[in-house]
Amino acid sequence: MDYWELYQLMLHSRLFEECVKQLFNDGMISGEMHLGIGEEAIAAGVISQLSPGDALALDHRGTPQLLMWGIEPAALLKEFLGREDGLCNGQGGHMHLFSAEHLSASSGIVGASGPAGVGFALAAKRLRPGTISTAWFGEGATNEGTMMEAWNLAVVWQLPLLFICKDNDYSITTPSQTVRGGHLTEKARSFGLRTLSVNGADIEEVWLGAKEMIEHTRSGHGPVFLHARCRHFENHFIGMQSARMANNPLKEIIPLVPGITKALFRRGGVPFSERLRNVGATLGVAASSKSESQAKADDPILRTRFKLAAEDANRLTGLEDNIQAEIQRVLNEVLSSNNALEKIR
Amino acid sequence: MDYWELYQLMLHSRLFEECVKQLFNDGMISGEMHLGIGEEAIAAGVISQLSPGDALALDHRGTPQLLMWGIEPAALLKEFLGREDGLCNGQGGHMHLFSAEHLSASSGIVGASGPAGVGFALAAKRLRPGTISTAWFGEGATNEGTMMEAWNLAVVWQLPLLFICKDNDYSITTPSQTVRGGHLTEKARSFGLRTLSVNGADIEEVWLGAKEMIEHTRSGHGPVFLHARCRHFENHFIGMQSARMANNPLKEIIPLVPGITKALFRRGGVPFSERLRNVGATLGVAASSKSESQAKADDPILRTRFKLAAEDANRLTGLEDNIQAEIQRVLNEVLSSNNALEKIR
């Protein structure tokens, strides 16, 4: 395991996504933009151990993985901007990123990356022995039937397949604990998957766990399930209303007051005291999304940086400067050729 | 537990379905006719302990349950014959049996009885506290995503719901062991369901197990999962080709010989020796369906009869005569009023 290399992968992704965030807020990117900020250690720990010919089945939050897997940052950025010279000619966008060359596919349909991973693994087993497939998803997706079917199918067909569950405890605004029966890794294990749970903010833990899991499945011992806990520092997608509420309560909540008032006093429904409690509960969503975004102690990059700074502060600064410059270069390249240079009309 | 009553329920169902089989073979019933012959103890053990207002979500094999739950045998028979005065005016048929009065619904889509049971349970909890819902399915259905989603949903909503898995080890011709990862009841348990596994041919075991499970869920302690092993004595549906092959190899297999021969010698494909093995494997399906149908030791009715014969042989004969007569009466009634009295045109 090379901390420096992993830190480089993670920081590159982080700075790239920070830049995407800026462009989104500037109105140059459309749609619902889901960032992987906070998940970098999971992506880096796994992707750094993949080999050519391995495949990626991603969900709606796949930018870090694709960057680390070698997709040109400029191609991604252009795609997000909807440009003809983007990765998918501007036709896919950030939820539908595809690269045949990298055997990488994405989906905006929750749960779909499960079967997608199975299909890649089937092709791997038959056409490219020794290669594996990886299926990426959040913990919310594990309640989708097709995902659970995929676990079963992978076990039945004994496929070279690594399932990676990035568990941030939330699906959009819903705490996943409240909508799940049983225990997640136990459930996966009951399908016959070998499982391992790691702290997704700890690059070492992820890397070691991924190593074990990947070796297991690559050597033909069947599918494996890596569960990695993490936090999203940019909420479900950028600018989600509940996050804006938390950050700027006055601006965001005041427009809601007339509606809330009507809901409090309108005929029919539960007693007033309960309604007050409901106001708390529904606005509490905002608070919890804020608390998620403030748990910076769980930031995989800060944690790693701390370690490396102690090791060789100069080297660290040099590396960071390089990455920063590289991202800036990509941004300049992309924006300078942005024919329109216009906001989304 | 009243053995006599349970035997009566089971035998009534058995004789009714034997009569259905006859009518099917006579060409008076169309479609794919799935009989519950061999599952009677599971149906009787559960249904005899249900109360008015409880609900039934059935799959494609629900005749015994509906009979035991109090649907008029004549209404069922007329439905199978496609008559206007059938249970569903001849519009549903044997795979789509519905009775609002009995809160009973069926489905020909494998897995659908899971969510259907959840919906009935939700209504039970909110509108008729103290009542429960039951969801019936085979072990093959447990691989459908919607079924597993239903387990999860039932646990999350803490519903009064009994899942009943009738496990005959086969889905059509596929041994379920070969297409399942992990262990079935462990899987159900990992969702947070309380589970119990019983021998579905043993009415006492089923009854006691069902009693415990029903009490648990009826008293508000959440959904439960009863797993009952069984055998189908009439195969997947009546007259399934593989069963006919087993029973009458000459007649059924000879027409297949030219095709098999071509498949054995045609260019492309696996080596000849392997092809011969494949012939064995594919025809072996027939053998296994025969062996299933011969495992009469697993017949819940014979087992119970044995016990009752020892207890009071006269009473037994009397009871059997009555049921026989009752079925005959229904058959006469239905056929005499069968305007057409014609075969399916």
Place this chain on the structure above:
Amino acid sequence: MSVMKFGDAIQDAIAQSMGEDPRIILIGEDIHAYRMKLFIQFGEERLLATPISESSFLGAAVTASMAGLRPIVDLTLVDFIAVAMDPLMNHAAKLEVFSGGKWNAPLVVWAACGGGYGDGGQHEQSLWGWLAHIPGLTVAVPSNPADAGGLMTAAVEHDSPVIFLEHKMLADYWLEWMGGSWRETIHIDVPAEGTVGPVPKKWAAIPFGKAAIRKEGNDLTLFSVGVGVHQSMEAAAVLEKHDVSAGVVDLRSVSPLDVETICNTMAVTGNMIVVDEDYRGFGLSAEVAAVALEAGLKFNYRRVCTNGTIPYARRLEEQVLPNTNRILEAVVDLLDTNLPI
């Protein structure tokens, strides 16, 4: 009469119905957050948050409705129906026939639909014609706040399954989510007449299968639903300046179709253009023509529909989705004129 936003009207109508009928429940993902006002008024006993498992909670809603509840399933986006089509197609829609007319499933599937904000083809479909193909399903697509509340009221009162589609470009809170309102630099084309408008003091059901003639016209008739109605109105206004009198019919429900209004207007103008944000082939645009043909009418015909999978880039999706220019081009083509438009 007061004035309401499109999304508020829907939720206001639901609040009225829920207040009157305790059997009505709302089921869906993030429902406590997405339907804040209803949640405050009715709480978690009436608004049930779900795991991400559409197939099972929609399936459950079907039997729940059969057993006496009146569930409204909030599916978020209609695109997600692809993972939950079975309960709708093979169960809810078929129950009435299968049961010999003795049982039915009074449930509402409420979903957002439509494109125009650069979200890509897995999140911007319309699918109303696709859903209407299945016998036994009612499909309603309102174009303004009054219809939105009135049709939702009809949906919850209806005794068989109804799909209620709210177009995201009409519903304020979707734009809010998508950043259309808070990223000041973003321009999304939202038809003003559709997003805010007068609504009745008390909601009453608007019957399904009754189109609304938004504008009379003698030369041709534009048929549409949802955002397409507003694009049609815009096109008609342009045409008016060139002395072309275009009528605009808002079908309001895709199934049942208002065959009478379709035929009556066709008998007058003899020129039909269907503006249909659903996919071009095998859908609403063809069906409107077919019912008029069946009635023995002869007319000229063009359609402006979504041509193929919707790409991500705003620039590209604008070429694929219907818009006012494409409508005007179709008119020029149909009338074989040289309007300088």
Place this chain on the structure above:
Amino acid sequence: MSVMKFGDAIQDAIAQSMGEDPRIILIGEDIHAYRMKLFIQFGEERLLATPISESSFLGAAVTASMAGLRPIVDLTLVDFIAVAMDPLMNHAAKLEVFSGGKWNAPLVVWAACGGGYGDGGQHEQSLWGWLAHIPGLTVAVPSNPADAGGLMTAAVEHDSPVIFLEHKMLADYWLEWMGGSWRETIHIDVPAEGTVGPVPKKWAAIPFGKAAIRKEGNDLTLFSVGVGVHQSMEAAAVLEKHDVSAGVVDLRSVSPLDVETICNTMAVTGNMIVVDEDYRGFGLSAEVAAVALEAGLKFNYRRVCTNGTIPYARRLEEQVLPNTNRILEAVVDLLDTNLPI
């Protein structure tokens, strides 16, 4: 030329393709039993038996096809697509656009369809028009053994997703399963010309989007696919006796449609009847009319389709499904004549 049964032709064509192309695999439930001959020849490495979980194995087939395999997914009945619509609609169909034209999913979904043997509406649907609504899907529906093998050959060679629908009333082994052949008392209406017929020595692809004119006619044209083609031929033969010259066009693929043949024949007869076993509204029957209207043609129009959910009883389903009598009635209505038929 030799003679083959419909079902044999399909499997024979697949055997030929599988022999030539090792990337082709077959995936489905009970595949070892349902496709006995293919299983003998190719074994369990090429025929993958699955758990009952259509959504995941169809989903897996999509990416497997993207990664170099050529999967044929045997879905058993097309009705079951309702539990597996997402991989098809939101993934396979959209990949080509989403990837900027750089990637595609060469997979075949093979499913039986159609009614007429008293199995009820959850097992007898046709759904070809419904599937054709989704851009990016090719939908083929053969009516005889030669087309069945030729279109299947085209399907496995095609570079994007194809749905291949085999009508149960044409495929011998389905009847076998359903008891039509071994319960001597059972009468099921099977079109003889469709079930057995001449086939080429070596299979070659029949291109999609090319209709076959089964019978020329000057007075009216019947358009159909599958069993409907044979019902149309039967109706045309009756009409011939009454000096009505009816043409019969076998569309063979629902998507793409052969617009040229549709328009050419309409230009001659000016009378269109679509015989479509899929549901009446928002489907093939309307689309055939729409493409002809778009081409500027004027014609009279009737359609004979499946009217609503298919009930179980043979007697009842016969009223709902298309049949020769219903076609003749439509002709009488269309021509406004009093043919004594």
